[in-house]
Amino acid sequence: GAVVSQHPSRVICKSGTSVKIECRSLDFQATTMFWYRQFPKQSLMLMATSNEGSKATYEQGVEKDKFLINHASLTLSTLTVTSAHPEDSSFYICSASQGRPGTTQYFGPGTRLLVL
Amino acid sequence: AQSVSQHNHHVILSEAASLELGCNYSYGGTVNLFWYVQYPGQHLQLLLKYFSGDPLVKGIKGFEAEFIKSKFSFNLRKPSVQWSDTAEYFCAVNAGNNRKLIWGLGTSLAVNP
Numbered sequence: 294g295a296v297v298s299q300h301p302s303r304v305i306c307k308s309g310t311s312v313k314i315e316c317r318s319l320d321f322q323a324t325t326m327f328w329y330r331q332f333p334k335q336s337l338m339l340m341a342t343s344n345e346g347s348k349a350t351y352e353q354g355v356e357k358d359k360f361l362i363n364h365a366s367l368t369l370s371t372l373t374v375t376s377a378h379p380e381d382s383s384f385y386i387c388s389a390s391q392g393r394p395g396t397t398q399y400f401g402p403g404t405r406l407l408v409l
Numbered sequence: 410a411q412s413v414s415q416h417n418h419h420v421i422l423s424e425a426a427s428l429e430l431g432c433n434y435s436y437g438g439t440v441n442l443f444w445y446v447q448y449p450g451q452h453l454q455l456l457l458k459y460f461s462g463d464p465l466v467k468g469i470k471g472f473e474a475e476f477i478k479s480k481f482s483f484n485l486r487k488p489s490v491q492w493s494d495t496a497e498y499f500c501a502v503n504a505g506n507n508r509k510l511i512w513g514l515g516t517s518l519a520v521n522p
Contacts, residue, residue, distance in 0.1 A: 325508050336499060336514045337453075386453070390508070397443070398510060400453040 296320055297389050299401035306377055307409055314372045314404045316387030322367035323389035327398060328360070331384045343370050377408040411436045413502050415513035422490050423521050430485040430516050432474075432500035441503040442483040443510065444474055448496045456498070459483065470494070492522045 296319040306312050316326060325344050329337040341357075343349040343364035351357045359381075361373040370389075374381055384405055388398040416431035434440065444456040457468025464476040474485045483500060500513040 327509075334517070336512045339509060339512075342508055388453075397455060397458060399455070400445075402452040 295397075295399040297323075297387065297399050297401040299387055299404050301404060302402060303405045303407075305407045305409065308378050309376055311373055311375045312377055312406060314374075314385055314387075314406075316370045316372070316389065316401050318368045318389040318391075318399070321389075321391050321399075323370075323391055324367065325390050326364055326370040327388045327390075328362060328370075328372050329386040329388065331386055331403070337386065340372075374406065377406070379408045382406055382408045411502070411504050411511050413500055413511050413513040415498075415500050415516050417516045418514065419517045419519075421519045421521065424492055425489050426520075428485070428487040428490045428494070428518070430498055430500075430518070432483045432485065432513055433481050434483070434500075434502040434504075434511070435481065436502065436504040438504060442474070442476060443501040443503070444468065444472070444483070444485050445499045445501060446496050447499065453499070456485070490518075490520050492520050494518060495520045 298317045300315045327342050328340045331337050339352050340355045341349045341351045341362050343362050345364050345367050349362035364370040384403050386403040388400045390396045390398045413434045442459040445453045446456045447453050456472050457466050459466045459476045467473045472487050476483050497515045497517050499515045501510040503510050
């Protein structure tokens, strides 16, 4: 159980375009979803935390107008990278958890974004 | 500020060697502790976790970790590693009522056959 999927797994786009990444919890209801960015050979950097039906909470230094997060249902959260630039190229990972704070986060397989 | 430190950034072992990866955190209250593993080309998977109870936690694939509250530590161990254990290992802590995980920088483990 506790499977999280992400789509697409890879995306290449031109600079200035927007890219939407979906994160789905397949077999459980995720009250909270997290979006991370992972740089090569480094740990995860939390970008934002989203709770179903409410606005996302962004970490310091993360532009909320650039990285739009929507958590419209208990099984789906989306991250939209608006007006993407080459420096936004990265590996984006979502995770999902259910219930109260401190419960286990289950991770998606990640999305590799390359902005040309 | 809360932080998690993993002492070993790169570890190279031969098969059948014993493994211990250190993890220390800074937070004085109640914590939930996790070890995640990321095999090459794969996504993060939960290896084991500690919420309460027996401080010696057993996880998948023969891994275990011991929570020592007095030392603020949650070290990961495996008595005999295999080549397939080659991966990145991340320690993470959830403190108090916070939903966020605080991550260590990870340890890259390479096991030579």
